[in-house]
Amino acid sequence: MTISSQHLSSQPLLHQKGEIIQEFGTVKQFPLGLSYEARMYSAQRLNKVLADTQILYGLYKKHHWLMRGATFYQLHLVLDKHAGEQLELVDALAERVQTLGGVAVGDPRHVAEITSIPRPPDGVEEVPAMLSRLLEAHETILTDAHDAAARVAELGDDGTNDLLVSQVVRTGELQAWFLAEHLVDTPLVRA
Numbered sequence: 001m002t003i004s005s006q007h008l009s010s011q012p013l014l015h016q017k018g019e020i021i022q023e024f025g026t027v028k029q030f031p032l033g034l035s036y037e038a039r040m041y042s043a044q045r046l047n048k049v050l051a052d053t054q055i056l057y058g059l060y061k062k063h064h065w066l067m068r069g070a071t072f073y074q075l076h077l078v079l080d081k082h083a084g085e086q087l088e089l090v091d092a093l094a095e096r097v098q099t100l101g102g103v104a105v106g107d108p109r110h111v112a113e114i115t116s117i118p119r120p121p122d123g124v125e126e127v128p129a130m131l132s133r134l135l136e137a138h139e140t141i142l143t144d145a146h147d148a149a150a151r152v153a154e155l156g157d158d159g160t161n162d163l164l165v166s167q168v169v170r171t172g173e174l175q176a177w178f179l180a181e182h183l184v185d186t187p188l189v190r191a
Contacts, residue, residue: 024110027101034100038155043102045148046160049141049168050093051105051114056137057086059120063130075127075182079134082175089168096163116140131179138176145169 022028027039034042060083067076094104105111117137125133149164 022103024103024105026103030099030101032100034157035155038152038157039100039102041155042152042157042160043097043100045144045152046093046097046100046163047102047105048114048116049145049148049164050090050097051111052117052137052141052144053086053089053093053168054105054108054111055115055117056134056141057083057090059117059134059137060086062120063134066124066130067127068124069127071127071182075131078178082178085171085175089171092163092167096160099159100157116144128183131182135176135179135183138172138179142169142172142176145172 025044027036027043029036030039032039060079064076064079064083067079094106097104105114117140120133145164145168149161149169152164153161
């Protein structure tokens with residue numbers, strides 16, 4: 001059929017359904033100089049870190065919105081800044097999974113199935129509990145990222161190792177330091 005003989009319309013083609021063209025948990029071949037096994041392993045480990053990082057991002061936003069007390073303003077700002085940095089990591093992790101030929105976890109319901117970070121209460125916790133919850137999530141991600149970085153390095157996946165060390169670990173460690181210092185019990189006015 002030629003363009004001139006087709007019926008043209010400005011009506012969007014709604015409610016379309018398609019076939020799944022790549023299943024989650026698989027990797028397709030890309031000319032990256034990495035074995036199938038290395039790409040498969042790296043994609044699996046990255047998807048775990050990605051799921052946890054998406055949950056950490058959500059925790060940061062929740063606690064940013066629900067912040068209370070004398071340090072409200074400072075913590076409100078720092079939590080939002082950290083959330084933005086975690087969102088950048090989410091994108092970098094997902095794009096690395098795709099670069100390896102995999103399928104990045106993206107649906108929040110799927111993320112909830114994969115994450116190992118516990119669900120927080122629906123209500124508002126006290127500020128120290130919120131900060132502690134964020135620190136525990138960071139430690140979960142950092143432990144996994146350190147282990148994954150070492151293992152993917154053994155498989156020759158320098159790109160994934162670099163992402164995990166240079167971005168996930170360094171960002172997580174810095175953010176954990178900022179949070180932990182807010183939990184030091186020191187007087188505000190007199191020593």
